[in-house]
Amino acid sequence: MIASRAFVIGRTSLIVLANSNSVYAQERPAEPPTELRAEDVIIVEARRRDENLQDVPLVVNAVTSDQIDKLNIRDFRDITGVVPGLSLTSNANGIGSSSSMRGVNHDVNVSGNNGTIQYYYNDAPVASNLVLQAMYDIGQIEVLRGPQGTLRGKATPSGSITVGLRKPDLSQPGANVSVSAGSASARNLQAAINVPIIADKLGVRIAGLYDYNRGNRVYSINSDSDPMRKTRSIRASARAEPTDFLKFGFVYQALQVNALQFDQMESTDLFNPSSVPSSNANDYGTLTLKDRASVMAYPRDLAQNFKFYGWDAEADLLGQSLIYVGARQTTTFHALTPQDTTNFFSSLAPTQQTTTRGEGTTHEIRLQNQERIAGIFDCVVGYFHSDGSSNTVNISPSVLRFYGKIPPSTTFPLPVPPRVNDTPIYLPPGGGETESSFFGNVTVHLGEGTELAGGLRRIKYVNDSTGVYISCTPEKYAAGTCVQTPGTENDSRVHKTIYNATVRHRFNDSLMVYAATGSSWRPPVRAIGDFSVSYSPNEIEHTAFGSETSKSYELGFKSDWLDHSLAFNVTGYHQKFKNYPFRAGTGIYYVNVDSTGALTRGQFNFISAVPVTVNGVEAELSYRPSNRFNLASTLNYSKSKIGNAMVACTDALNNATGAVGSDGIPDSVVPSLAQLQAAYGTEHLAECPSSGGSATFLPPWSGSIQAEYTMPLTGRADGYLRGLLAWRGKSQNDPDNPFDNVGAYGLLNLFVGLRDPGGAWELSFYGKNLTNITKLLSRDSSPLSTGTVDILLGAPTFTTPVGTASSTFTSRYTNVTTTPAREFGVNFRVAFGSR
Secondary structure (H helix, E strand, O other), X not given: OOOOOOOOOOHHHHHHHOOOOOOOOOOXXXXXXXXXXXXXXXXXXXXXXXXXXXXXXXXXXXXXXHHHHHXXXXXXXXXXXXXXXXXXXXXXXXXXXXXXXXXXXXXXXXXXXXXOEEEEEOOEEEOHHHHHHOOOOEEEEEEEEOOEOOOOOOOEOOEEEEEEEOOOOOOOOEEEEEEEEEOOOEEEEEEEEEEEEEOOOEEEEEEEEEEEEXXXXXXXXXXXXXXXXXXXEEEEEEEEEEEOOEEEEEEEEEEEEXXXXXXXXXXXXXXXXXXXXXXXXXXXXXOOHHHOEEOOOOOEEEXXXXXXXXXXXXXXXXXXXXXXXEEEEEEEEEEEEEOOOOOOOOXXXXXXXXXXXXXXXXXXXXEEEOOOEOOOEEEEEEEEEEEEEEEEEEEEEEEEEEEEEEOOOEEEEOOOOOEEXXXXXXXXXXXXEEEEEEEEEEEEEEOOOEEEEEEEEEEEEEEOOOOOEXXXXXXXXXXXXXXXXXXXXOOEEEEEEEEEEEEEEEEEOOEEEEEEEEEEEEOOXXXXXXXXXXXXXXXXXXXXXXXXXXXXXXXXXXXXXXXXOEEEEEEEEEEEEEEEEEEOOOOEEEEEEOOOOOEXXXXXXXXXXXXXXXXXXXXXXXXXXXXXXXXXXXXXXXXEEEOOEEEEEOOOEOOOOOOEOOOOOOOOOOOOHHHHHHHHOOOOOEEEEEOOOOOOOOOOEEEEEEEEEEEEEEOOEEEEEEEEEEEEOOEOOOOOOOOOOEOOEEEEEEEEEEEOOOOOEEEEEEEEOOOOOOOEEEEOOOOOXXXXXXXXXXXXXXXXXXXXXXXXXXOOXXXXXXXXXXXXXXXXXXEEEOO
8 A cells, every 4th residue: 555655644744745745756747736636635544544634533743755765864763853742762771762742751661661652563563662773664654642542552641653664566566775874974775675476466575774873973082982873674575465355464674783872971060060079080171062972981882683573464355354463573682881981990890781682472353344334334343462571681780899897996998909799680571461452443424524433442451570689690590599679579460441532523624623532541660770689668669550540631623724735733632640650860869778788879760650730732734835835834832740749859968958857859969878878767768749840851842844945957857955943942851950951942954955856866965953053951960970889897807798888989970961963964865666
């Protein structure tokens, strides 16, 4: 279907692409701009059937294959430039990703694959990290906003992102090649070939990607290594339609990503002069945001491997379609992460090693009508099943220092050099996660203008995942010699029903209004990263808790005017969450018990179960005054507010006096271990009352403007100038962090070039972040530090341990992230046949 016609999805995409249509189109004669042309009809499958977007009572943003080419989008996360209010971020540790839409976040380290947004490859649910790593040979991307789950896959409160991979063309051979070269060693090669094996019956498609760049383009002043990110992938797909009523498909994708990356740093005294570094803190000079620099001696070393298998089948008979979609995904992550990033112990180079392996399988079968039942009903019923498991092996290093101790209180350093002690930590797979559900939707058409629709999904969820085992390896676990840390298990069994209902009325050909309501649910959560061997009650409360539920209400209209050359769509929504897993933006300090039993000052992003209310508005405006000029804009407002709740915090000091003692306000100064112990008593973690803060660290306002002007130069070439301005309003990130507020900014991308009117070739020169904006996106509230475990050895031999202590060394630098660096480059694409 994708190979045989252009899927122009989303009115914003329509206007940008209207002049050139898709790469499949041939040059066509000029037509009056007021005439609605067949290629401008916007077709979506948001409700599991082909529909004109202006008839769908749902907000859908989209990026088409043509738009991906025109805007030289080589990184999936760059679609946020054309989909305001959406944030996509791969985690620095290389394990998973974080995303946000409609006012709430999905943190994979908390929610795993049960995010606020669900991702799909060809209708099969997949992990977000597979989607975010590679961008090539895509047919279309649909971003569906609002609660999902009564029509496909998994229940999600904020929306879903469906990625349609290009499918084999059964009738026409073809191929395409795209080559890009940019500043900072950026290189990107994409290619695909399509071959019909049996005309109109069987075809195959092979596509591949090679991408190399400098990652975040942060260099270290203490390392000769250059940052880099290398992605290699191949995808093979087959399509068979042996009869008019039978269809079969299969796709295989292998993906490998390797990266060396330095954390960007800034001198702490530039924004917090009251911060006092340790006397032995290294001074490498002043680092600013514009320096894009680090002081790490060694980079993060990340490796990721993915394999995806997808298969589908469809049987059409007696006006009905029986459809099956299945998929299997395996993943391996390996990360080497320096733990002494500011080099207090540069000769030791303590490094955390993490290896995570996961696998998951999904099956979905559904029955839906092709022709309306009794002339008024459309129905979809189905069954969905998923299961998956993962295991993690973590080697966590500690720097040990040795001291002699003479009773009762004399302590002195011994002439023994410090060393690194590696503690193995194991998270076994257990029984994993299993979800089974039945779903159904009915749409009633009352005449030509009114429609009522409703759906239900009944979910059964089981999680038999085991907890955390410290000082444990897979071999010891298999031998039964490991002990689980209390409070880290995540066993649960839940039954839940969710619903969705809409009413739509079309007043005339130009105006449609709708209202919708829906509910959603997400499983219980457990945050991984607090590796204390003994949890206090507050630690347990802020690392694991029960299911999240939400309800949403929407009201909107869709309209087009001036003989369809002007489109204007607006939707307002209100959503309320219970038990939302809010996670602190920066690490919270707590009393940690390490594997030796020593008390140390730890830092971890704890989670808190909070009520959240979200209100928002999404608007799209597009205008095509002529066949040569197109303009499209989107505007997004989303404001989330945390209700009354107790959230995890650092609260060991009185902010007014500096004395030890909790005051219910997060500390503005980092407390010492002794101060934490004195303030918390038998507890390890503090809580602070919270109300009114944002549940996400994104700006409430965001938007984008796209424009293109085309001029025929010869009979064989058109010249063009196109631009994209992505704007983000000011925001307060972590409410507990006074140093990470972000001002408003806009990033401008420009493209100029020549192209064949029929889409056979295109030469484009581009500039991304053309004005070289460097804007703070996040900043840690406290300086980077390195902790030690101090082993006390008793007299007279000073070889026998008699106790432990800990020390923390504070650096002169803080971790930050900034907007992407400016990039200039050139792209050349050539294609023939079915592309």
